[in-house]
Amino acid sequence: MNDLRSDEAPLDEQLLEALRDAASAATGFSHEAILGDALARSARELLHSCPRDELISRAHLRDAELCRALSQAVVVGETFFFRQPEHFRFIEEELVPRWLSRGARHIRAWSAGCATGEEAFSLAASLQQALADAHAPHVSIDVLGTDILHRNLLVAHAATYGAWSQRASAPLRAPLFRPVSAAPGAPPQVRVLDRVRDVVRFAGHNLLEPLPSGEETPFDLILCRNVLVYFSPEAARRALANLAAALADDGLLLLGSMDLNVAPLGLVREGTPESLIFRKRPPANEPALASPAPAADPLAAQPASVAPQSLVHQRLALHLQALHQLEKNQLPEAEQTLRALVVLAPDYLPGLFERALLHGRRGEPAAAASLMREVRRRALQLEPGAHVAGLETLDARFYVESAEAFLRGPGGGA
Numbered sequence: 001m002n003d004l005r006s007d008e009a010p011l012d013e014q015l016l017e018a019l020r021d022a023a024s025a026a027t028g029f030s031h032e033a034i035l036g037d038a039l040a041r042s043a044r045e046l047l048h049s050c051p052r053d054e055l056i057s058r059a060h061l062r063d064a065e066l067c068r069a070l071s072q073a074v075v076v077g078e079t080f081f082f083r084q085p086e087h088f089r090f091i092e093e094e095l096v097p098r099w100l101s102r103g104a105r106h107i108r109a110w111s112a113g114c115a116t117g118e119e120a121f122s123l124a125a126s127l128q129q130a131l132a133d134a135h136a137p138h139v140s141i142d143v144l145g146t147d148i149l150h151r152n153l154l155v156a157h158a159a160t161y162g163a164w165s166q167r168a169s170a171p172l173r174a175p176l177f178r179p180v181s182a183a184p185g186a187p188p189q190v191r192v193l194d195r196v197r198d199v200v201r202f203a204g205h206n207l208l209e210p211l212p213s214g215e216e217t218p219f220d221l222i223l224c225r226n227v228l229v230y231f232s233p234e235a236a237r238r239a240l241a242n243l244a245a246a247l248a249d250d251g252l253l254l255l256g257s258m259d260l261n262v263a264p265l266g267l268v269r270e271g272t273p274e275s276l277i278f279r280k281r282p283p284a285n286e287p288a289l290a291s292p293a294p295a296a297d298p299l300a301a302q303p304a305s306v307a308p309q310s311l312v313h314q315r316l317a318l319h320l321q322a323l324h325q326l327e328k329n330q331l332p333e334a335e336q337t338l339r340a341l342v343v344l345a346p347d348y349l350p351g352l353f354e355r356a357l358l359h360g361r362r363g364e365p366a367a368a369a370s371l372m373r374e375v376r377r378r379a380l381q382l383e384p385g386a387h388v389a390g391l392e393t394l395d396a397r398f399y400v401e402s403a404e405a406f407l408r409g410p411g412g413g414a
Contacts, residue, residue, distance in 0.1 A: 043055075100139070117156025125193075126174050146205035253267060319348075338354055
């Protein structure tokens, strides 16, 4: 007799492949970026209400209801306040003064793929601070945040966050939130300030589609950061075209540190290559900053130092999976995922760092200290100021200083 419960029994590969194809078509995610366990959970849930053969047929037909269900099940997000602070520094110190010098009276910005809203609120607070510093209260702000996931938008509308949304690597650049009282024993939370919430609105949107006709465009600034790295090349091409179409003349698109470092068609690079800032066109009588000539298909071109995109997808997917397991206190599962990450990408410094932190969290100081010494050793071998790519791009010195702080602490063994 087979003792496996229906929710534990193996799923056949034909069904999973059909659902993976449909999920990829619906979300733009590459096959490698769709987490296998998330897809399996979704398949088991769908099988409760729909026979296997019918599911496969609906997947092949790209049934709208099925694709919506798969989108909600497989898309993951990693975000926090003021992520990639160099972008907010650019907005505050260079972009806002440029707009004011041109007589701007209204600034419209879009956080595309905003996840649970931290980026949209950070953008609004950054703009408010820069305008206050410039004594320009007459300039109004409108920030739109969009995401494909309904559950993400519910969190964004609530505007209440825990420690997961605050990271030491992303300092608070402008007043953004206040502490709120929590139930006894519950972790502390913060709520976004009313004046920041007042200029931000949220809506559901799929980056593979243009914005709805009722949405006012164009935008002066669009942030779409660390989203397209999960997309297939064709999906990224479609999304970039939609983003560029929504930009105002001279508007800027800011991509994330994990996204492809190439100029989208119709846009020119602004600043250094690592900043991933692109402008729709240079202002009149102002030459464009030097930008690499695009290949016939710019999304097919990558710097030689960038890992193959399938490996990047797998690496980031495993890293995200481990972080979600850690958030749920699933420590054995997180250790297994991080081991797989190290096997897949042994030179991926953020993965080694996460493993060290996990051993410390599990009360294993010797293992944690050994890994932290290795993190410090590898980081010291990098050039000063070198950027280390991961779920967020950090200077090598972040890893050196973090490892040394850990090793100086209790049980660090420094």
